[in-house]
Amino acid sequence: MRRSLEKIIVILSYASSVMTIMIFSVFLWFLISRGYTTLNLKLLFGNVSPYGAIFKGIPVWDGVWPALVGTTFLVFISCAIAVPVGISAGIFLAEYATTSRWRSFINFAVDLLAGMPSIVMGLFGFAMIMLLRSSLLPEATTCLLLASICIALLVLPYLIRTTQAALETLPAALRLTGVSMGFTKWQNIFRVLLPYASRGILSGVILAIGRAAEDTAVILLTGVVANSGLPGSLTDKFEALPFSIYYLAAEHRTAEELNRGFGSALLLLILTAVLFQIAYWFHGRISKGSR
């Protein structure tokens, strides 16, 4: 009885992993079969030459190049805000928040933040701008910076939780290693515990990048537009790939236009893969740097 149960569990777990790969393959095949014909420089730059668009700043109106750049900016800015704050908060929760009431209060707040639907986060950003307009900054409007801040809020709980979990699951004896040599508490966290926890923290960063790249609801209310060209500054409106996909798919008039939506989706997938690679590379650099 126990044997056969064990066998069933093994088979099920095998089947699940095979299924994951299969679903991904089907999904990828679907995207490629619909989108590959459109996946060329014309999809990116329209009728403008790539050189002109990239180096001379010639505006691109019928390509997704501005959306690609917009999403890249969005991911970098929101991660630049969320990663340091998220990791620090995770360290605080795992290592410094000792009074249980304070700790459970913060945990509660992080859980709430994690459970917040992204449209609510977008609404929050929108409301903040309305408030700013009617008080301190009458000029304020939805823009790249606002969208990045709201996205940062959206991904913050992932970073906090993964950092906290990565630190809390380290063996108790490891915690004593640094301090037993005379390290201060911070030296021990920074030099011993964080390097051991870095893989776990990296997975949180990857999650955050993916979430920041794909979210549409937040940016919809905080500054994304269908046609704005490249953002010139943090206070400009911007384009973003997920929104372009939505726009292309929802407003298409020909099958070719719909296929361009699939092509853009493929592009988004490639972009996130590249961003993940950058995160891995960065992690490798940091761990090498501490050698």
Added chain:
Amino acid sequence: MAFPSTSCSVFAQNLSVSFSARQVINNLSVEISSRNITVIVGRSGVGKSTFLRSLNRLNEEISGSRTEGTVKLSFKDGTVDIYRDRFPIEELRRRVGMVFQTPHPIPTSIGKNLSLPLKLVLNLPSRKIDDRIEKALTIVHLWSEVKNRLKEPALSLSGGQQQRLCLARTLALEPEILLLDEPTASLDFKASEKIEDLLSELKRDYTIISVSHSIGQARRIADNVLVMKEGSIIKVLAASQFQEKGTLEDLLNEVF
């Protein structure tokens, strides 16, 4: 306050340690002489590790701990009442080095495992750091094995090598008292033998206090054996009392 005797380097009186109301060390008093190996034996959970950690105030890193009583340590430049004198805790822990049951190298290179503590704790210039690294690795007989691979990750070393690396890392900080919490428990027979030989060499320069689960090891290396039961030391045995094979086992059987 003067020490009971000049050759004594650890003096504990009425020491009690509890974790969240669970009493682990119970009114323990002991004197441990310097430049000797003192081995603490006793069953699991009698407070051997907790006692070791009370000598470098490491219990304070564990939540809910509470320590009462007196611990005085004599260093080259004087005696410190570690729970009363305002002696910097980082400096105390540097002087009372500790090696644990499982080796925990910092996940960096072999060389950095030794250089980092020297830089952070002692602020040494790099020229002196290199000398100390070589010296410490030579003492633990690891230098010839790793001198050409100091830039390789420390976690690529074998368990025995990692334990010797951790010992070298502690020794490089030039402690005066050495606490060893079952330093050979995770090692095989050959690697343990190496560490035992090493400890016998090291006792010329350090006061060594080691917890051991192996009676055989206690007999081989100890100058004194402290027997612990229920958070107290119930017997102190000198080497002369257990030289012959089997006598230590008999003595311990009487006690347990």
